[in-house]
Amino acid sequence: MLDRQGDWKRTNYCGDLRAADIGREVTLMGWVHRRRDHGQIIFIDLRDRSGIAQVVFHGDQAKDAHAKAEELRGEYVAAVRGRVVRREKPNPQIPTGEVEVLAGELRLLNAAHAAPFAIEDEITASEETRLRFRYVDLRRPRLQRNLGLRHRLVFEMRRALDELGFYEIETPALARPTPEGARDYLVPSRVHHGHFYALPQSPQLFKQLLMISGLDRYFQIARCYRDEDLRADRQPEFTQLDLEMSFPRQDDIFEVIERVLERVWVATGLAVSRPFRRMEYRDAMERYGSDKPDLRFGMELRDVTPFFDPARETLRIHGSVRAVAAPGGAALSRKQVEELVEMAKSHGASGAYAVKMGPEGAASSLEKPLGAENLRAMTESLGAKAGDLILAVAAAAGGTAAKGPDPALPIAGHLRLGLAHRLKLVPQGRWEFTWLTGFPLFEWSETEKRWGSAQHPFTGIVEEDLEKLESAPWEVRSKGYDLVLNGVELGSGSIRIHRQDVQARLFRALGLSDEEARHRFGFFLDALTYGTPPHGGIALGLDRMVALLAGEKSIREVIAFPKTTAAQDLMADSPATVDTQQLDELGIRIKESG
């Protein structure tokens, strides 16, 4: 039989009880974590957000409460009144282990079905089951910690930005569709049949308009939507810390972000040193084969193309060859090395070669084609010692992409990461922030066979490169920057274009006719002519940041109700079909598939 909560008021959280509370009368409310029934004595572990407290029921002291405690089962909701006493045998495993609550009265507030899996951190349930019962999954301490951390982080961001003079301003969730960039989530208009809103991929244009409006400093914890295929670090809706400021130098934006992040890291009990390191895009590609280098370890790449000259014929090497040396890598099994070589090939390498460093020197199938002397020179240039492993990859650029970075670089970069992770050479507990600057403005799109914006088409252009906009677009540098943390792209931003004439020139360089530009961004081009201050900003991926701080591999672990890789919510079963009346109102008919 269920009881009413009545006028009982909770006095303490379960997990807060300590020896100092001994003697106090307390009222606890929570979930039955476990029941240990010994007949005349029953132990209940009562759980709430804060943790677990042991409640003890004696048959001879509190008869009614004891009788009711016999009915308790896992995940029942209960309220207990009693006195905090010292335990006869303390349990050092839990924070409340020195005390227990001697129950005087028990109210059973709700029964529960047996949970589909245990409410514990170490759990074997599949992610599918967890997502189907997300409300149960979220009771687990790990997810409660993650969401608590996320709250703390957002709270500190708001405080820090308020102190720095930023206004938090909301922008529309029903926005204008954008043909460029990611696929939009569309929302049909009931009033205007055949017309659609789009959920924003980011508040980009709105925040720039706020600068034009003179709001000076804006931020938003903004939900963004992109209808693209998902990954462990990508959800169809995700959250950004989005900000924009007027009259900034690049350094001003860096400083704001560094201050905000310092605040967040300190609040999380971690140290971070300012100012953050800075690196040029070209440099990052050359040394790490990535525009988001993981700087927690060395293993920099080397250009070993010259050593391969004698072997070009036999190995059919057309492009360049880049190599990385892994300390202790010779310990990797044949199979592991083979995996890495296969990975390189699947990423487009025309060849991938391993050199094992033994006490007698290099051992490799490359010895014959390169020549022993040449091979030795190569290993020396990489500083490889006995016990190390060298991986070299060759790749050739095709067509116009030759203007971009050497294609062997990103593949070698992947090998660098693969080696470091397999050899456990990545130190944990280090936070290596770095700013990346000097990105090319344009990127060659192989699928569309044209130059496109590397970031977005409002990114500022380095003044001295403006003249090359039409003649040598691949040499034009942007005023964009990325923030990278431990090999993860945390965010990206730029000083924007604030002059209408420059913006129009860029659209033309992107192959957008004046009419098209006007059709897509007319309102924005107009706004630029009404007194636009120089402005710039950045957006940071909040989910990724929390995941990194929580030590989670997937951002699904830091989002309360995430979707699967097929963009479904297994708990709410969305997306769902709608009835024809709803469709009729919207003027929509579903096409027969096939």
Add this chain to the structure above:
RNA sequence: GGGGCCGUAGUUCAGUUGGUUAGAACGCCUGCCUGUCACGCAGGAGGUCGCCGGUUCGAGUCCGGUCGGCCCCGCCA
């Protein structure tokens, strides 16, 4: 759009060459138990082998399709 791994009890898994009544652990239910803390002991219930079709005397097992989960490539201005 492509590749890989997976789907058997509430959960996580095992299941031989295709062969009689599909097993284990945990969980659940009943009873006993006054110091447990992953309590213990005794007993018990629990299965559309994801779904559809095919091969076969016979399919959890083989074949085709389909649905769902995870990881990766493409994609993500």
